[in-house]
Amino acid sequence: MKKELPACPVEITLLRIGDKWKVLILRELITGTKRFGELKKSIGIISQKVLTQQLRSMEEDGLVNRKIYAEVPPRVEYSLTEDGYSLKPILDSMVQWGKQYKEKRL
Numbered sequence: 001m002k003k004e005l006p007a008c009p010v011e012i013t014l015l016r017i018g019d020k021w022k023v024l025i026l027r028e029l030i031t032g033t034k035r036f037g038e039l040k041k042s043i044g045i046i047s048q049k050v051l052t053q054q055l056r057s058m059e060e061d062g063l064v065n066r067k068i069y070a071e072v073p074p075r076v077e078y079s080l081t082e083d084g085y086s087l088k089p090i091l092d093s094m095v096q097w098g099k100q101y102k103e104k105r106l
Contacts, residue, residue, distance in 0.1 A: 016061050017087060021046055021054045023094070026080070029064065030088055033079040063087070 005012050017023055024043050028034055034042070040051055055078060058064040063084040069075040 013090075016058075016063065017090075019054065021050060022058060023091070025051075025054055025058065026063075026084065026087055026091060029078060029080045029084065030091060033077050035075065035077055039078065058084070 006015070017026060021043070024046075025039065028039055028042050036051070036055075039055075040046060040048065043051070046054075055064060055066070059066050061083075062081055065079045065081055067077045067079070069077070
């Protein structure tokens with residue numbers, strides 16, 4: 001069953017990546033596949049519970065792939081889907097804006 005989406009495209013985007021943690025997860029996965037521990041370490045202050053919730057939400061939205069390896073202990077890797085990678089121009093624009101804003105404030 002498909003989810004009902006708002007009419008406004010900006011609202012659709014914000015519903016998918018408007019959370020601070022989701023943008024930081026995207027930032028980390030843009031460079032390639034990562035394990036859970038790598039993501040947690042690189043993002044920093046995010047709790048394990050919140051990271052798990054955000055990754056599951058992004059997986060449901062079709063932005064993140066989760067691959068589980070049948071090993072002991074189990075190994076889980078996360079990567080971006082094609083839709084996830086399609087957000088790269090948005091993140092690039094955010095980087096550029098942030099740099100310009102920082103330069104103006106120094």
